[in-house]
Amino acid sequence: SAPPAPAGLWFANLPAQVDISLSGLLAGSAGAVAIVSLNGGAPQAVRVGEQLAQGVQLVAIEADALVIERAGERSRIGIARLPEGPALPRLIRP
Known part of the structure:
Protein backbone atom coordinates (compact mmCIF):
# COMPACT_ATOMS: atom_id res chain seq x y z
CA SER A 1 0.00 0.00 0.00
CA ALA A 2 1.07 3.57 -0.64
CA PRO A 3 2.25 5.73 2.26
CA PRO A 4 -0.23 8.38 3.41
CA ALA A 5 -0.10 11.71 1.63
CA PRO A 6 1.51 14.56 3.61
CA ALA A 7 -1.90 16.28 3.96
CA GLY A 8 -3.33 13.04 5.39
CA LEU A 9 -0.60 12.98 8.05
CA TRP A 10 -1.34 16.58 8.98
CA PHE A 11 -5.06 15.88 9.48
CA ALA A 12 -4.34 12.61 11.34
CA ASN A 13 -2.84 14.57 14.25
CA LEU A 14 -5.84 16.84 14.78
CA PRO A 15 -8.00 16.22 17.88
CA ALA A 16 -11.24 14.41 17.17
CA GLN A 17 -14.46 16.39 17.22
CA VAL A 18 -16.40 14.74 20.01
CA ASP A 19 -19.61 15.71 21.81
CA ILE A 20 -19.13 14.98 25.53
CA SER A 21 -22.13 14.80 27.87
CA LEU A 22 -21.48 14.55 31.60
CA SER A 23 -24.20 12.71 33.52
CA GLY A 24 -22.55 11.86 36.85
CA LEU A 25 -19.58 12.27 39.15
CA LEU A 26 -18.58 9.71 41.76
CA GLY A 41 -23.31 6.80 22.86
CA ALA A 42 -23.79 4.64 25.93
CA PRO A 43 -22.61 6.11 29.27
CA GLN A 44 -19.17 4.99 30.40
CA ALA A 45 -17.00 5.54 33.46
CA LEU A 52 -11.71 10.27 25.52
CA ALA A 53 -11.01 10.51 21.79
CA GLN A 54 -8.01 11.18 19.57
CA GLY A 55 -6.25 14.22 21.06
CA VAL A 56 -8.91 14.72 23.77
CA GLN A 57 -7.84 13.88 27.32
CA LEU A 58 -9.59 14.09 30.69
CA VAL A 59 -7.21 16.12 32.88
CA ALA A 60 -9.30 16.76 36.02
CA ILE A 61 -12.56 15.88 37.74
CA GLU A 62 -13.94 18.70 39.88
CA ALA A 63 -16.92 18.75 42.24
CA ASP A 64 -19.26 19.94 39.46
CA ALA A 71 -5.20 20.68 21.08
CA GLY A 72 -3.37 22.11 24.11
CA GLU A 73 -6.42 24.09 25.30
CA ARG A 74 -8.35 23.24 28.45
CA SER A 75 -12.09 23.60 28.83
CA ARG A 76 -14.67 22.74 31.49
CA ILE A 77 -17.78 20.64 30.99
CA GLY A 78 -20.27 21.24 33.79
CA ILE A 79 -22.79 18.76 35.11
CA ALA A 80 -26.47 19.64 34.88
CA ARG A 81 -27.95 20.26 38.31
CA LEU A 82 -31.36 18.88 39.14
CA PRO A 83 -33.86 21.47 40.32
CA GLU A 84 -34.61 21.63 44.03
CA GLY A 85 -37.41 19.26 44.96
CA PRO A 86 -40.53 20.40 46.78
CA ALA A 87 -40.32 20.80 50.54
CA LEU A 88 -41.53 17.64 52.24
CA PRO A 89 -43.52 17.66 55.48
CA ARG A 90 -41.85 16.38 58.61
CA LEU A 91 -42.79 12.81 59.44
CA ILE A 92 -42.30 13.12 63.18
CA ARG A 93 -45.33 13.30 65.47
CA PRO A 94 -45.57 16.45 67.52
Missing part, protein backbone atom coordinates in the same frame (compact mmCIF):
# COMPACT_ATOMS: atom_id res chain seq x y z
CA ALA A 27 -15.89 9.86 44.42
CA GLY A 28 -14.64 6.70 46.03
CA SER A 29 -11.64 5.23 47.75
CA ALA A 30 -9.96 4.62 44.37
CA GLY A 31 -10.47 8.24 43.28
CA ALA A 32 -12.99 10.20 41.26
CA VAL A 33 -14.89 8.75 38.31
CA ALA A 34 -16.98 10.63 35.75
CA ILE A 35 -19.90 9.10 33.85
CA VAL A 36 -19.82 10.46 30.29
CA SER A 37 -21.46 9.81 26.94
CA LEU A 38 -19.43 10.45 23.80
CA ASN A 39 -21.31 11.48 20.65
CA GLY A 40 -24.63 10.31 22.13
CA VAL A 46 -13.72 7.42 32.94
CA ARG A 47 -10.88 8.54 35.21
CA VAL A 48 -8.39 11.39 35.10
CA GLY A 49 -5.69 10.74 32.52
CA GLU A 50 -7.86 8.73 30.14
CA GLN A 51 -8.07 9.67 26.48
CA ALA A 65 -17.35 19.63 36.18
CA LEU A 66 -14.75 17.87 34.05
CA VAL A 67 -11.67 19.57 32.67
CA ILE A 68 -10.59 18.29 29.27
CA GLU A 69 -7.63 19.20 27.12
CA ARG A 70 -7.96 19.35 23.34
